[in-house]
Amino acid sequence: MRTTVGIIGAGPAGLLLARLLHNAGVDAVVLEGRDRSYVERRQRAGILEQGTTDVLRAAGAGERMDREGLRHDGIELRFAGRRHRVDFPALTGGRSVTVYAQTEVCKDLIALQLKEGGPLLFEAEALAVEGADTDRPRIRFRHEGAEEVLECDYVVGCDGFRGVSRQAVPASLSRVFERTYPFGWLGILADVPPSHDELVYARHDRGFALLSMRSTSVSRLYLQVPAGTDAGSWSDEEIWDELELRLETADDWVLRRGPITQKSVTPMRSFVHEPMRYGRLFLAGDAAHIVPPTGAKGLNLAVGDVVTLARALTHERRTGSADLLDAYSATCLRRVWQAERFSYDMTALLHRAPGATPFEDRLQLARLERLTASRAAETDLAEAYTGFPFG
Numbered sequence: 001m002r003t004t005v006g007i008i009g010a011g012p013a014g015l016l017l018a019r020l021l022h023n024a025g026v027d028a029v030v031l032e033g034r035d036r037s038y039v040e041r042r043q044r045a046g047i048l049e050q051g052t053t054d055v056l057r058a059a060g061a062g063e064r065m066d067r068e069g070l071r072h073d074g075i076e077l078r079f080a081g082r083r084h085r086v087d088f089p090a091l092t093g094g095r096s097v098t099v100y101a102q103t104e105v106c107k108d109l110i111a112l113q114l115k116e117g118g119p120l121l122f123e124a125e126a127l128a129v130e131g132a133d134t135d136r137p138r139i140r141f142r143h144e145g146a147e148e149v150l151e152c153d154y155v156v157g158c159d160g161f162r163g164v165s166r167q168a169v170p171a172s173l174s175r176v177f178e179r180t181y182p183f184g185w186l187g188i189l190a191d192v193p194p195s196h197d198e199l200v201y202a203r204h205d206r207g208f209a210l211l212s213m214r215s216t217s218v219s220r221l222y223l224q225v226p227a228g229t230d231a232g233s234w235s236d237e238e239i240w241d242e243l244e245l246r247l248e249t250a251d252d253w254v255l256r257r258g259p260i261t262q263k264s265v266t267p268m269r270s271f272v273h274e275p276m277r278y279g280r281l282f283l284a285g286d287a288a289h290i291v292p293p294t295g296a297k298g299l300n301l302a303v304g305d306v307v308t309l310a311r312a313l314t315h316e317r318r319t320g321s322a323d324l325l326d327a328y329s330a331t332c333l334r335r336v337w338q339a340e341r342f343s344y345d346m347t348a349l350l351h352r353a354p355g356a357t358p359f360e361d362r363l364q365l366a367r368l369e370r371l372t373a374s375r376a377a378e379t380d381l382a383e384a385y386t387g388f389p390f391g
Ligand code: FAD
Pocket: 008, 009, 010, 011, 012, 013, 014, 031, 032, 033, 034, 039, 043, 044, 045, 046, 047, 102, 124, 125, 126, 127, 158, 159, 160, 161, 162, 163, 164, 265, 266, 267, 284, 285, 286, 287, 293, 295, 296, 297, 298, 299, 300, 302
């Protein structure tokens, strides 16, 4: 098999890249290791920056998102029993975010790709990228029990943190910047209308809690838990009790409880692989970088990467100039590091590290106080949360 752009991975990065290339008339083949229903059900991110919704809409993938997505004009910060709303449009000249789950973004892009786009093969696991430093890079993959080769002009690794594409970059050229955290998030989905109409980020002495949603009838909530926690070790009642404690307010706000339909623990990590390109291999999304989820940046960063890459690949096809491809890694990394910084800061602001000292607790509270008292501090948060411009 032969194509212009071989894409490994049908997460948000690979699927959107395929759509953008299709719209620009550039051939691509997508190889996805898992089956369709697995990809469509994997619970992950829920918040789309305005730039992300603009891109999906322009790509012809925004119809259901515009119908079912929930526009959010702010978030609530909760600490010491107090509630403080951050008003995004007022602070950013009109920007907002949209609640629309990653599962739904993937479903929409998969349906479009299968209807209008080039080949998208499920249960096609890439084994290795070969010849990345030549004019004819190849992806070796396994599909329907047989080993096959996809010959490409370019290979794009959109295969997430645990994919194989990053391994094709020689160790001597790779630089990895990494931090792991001593906690993770226990996330639940519950069949109950959200207890607040916007997201609530809560700092509590018992640890962080987040109230989010998937729709007006489904709540998504998270609790900070020690790294390595088994989701099964928490009963449903224990989860609701703990959420209630951490989300408590001094006023009469109440947490609505309902049946928990899904429960899992996400580890937290910051990770950047530089460069994001080696020869004719490009890395995009989680294959190149991971952020802790506190700033809701992971999916949005993946979208930024593939927008930059689609533009560069299209430019090369149309003009023969590799200028934008040559700039890809540096262009993306500028935005990546801003998101790394913001996600780290939000994590540090809201989580209680094991062994945190009373001094550190007070500093955390002082930072939160500052956000409620200074428009400049609040604007900084609002600008970052609603999204940095694509490169
Ligand atoms: P992925 O979505 O990981 O997609 C990679 C795809 O490649 C997968 O479909 C995978 O099956 C496929 N693949 C892997 N290896 C191979 C191979 N060898 N051959 C073929 N295919 C392969 N972000 C938030 O903003 N908020 C959250 O709450 C949040 N929760 C998360 C929870 C978890 C458990 C994880 C892992 C991430 C979470 N994220 C969250 C981050 C966000 O979901 C990711 O940043 C986003 O999915 C990145 O998209 P991607 O396309 O780069 O990678």
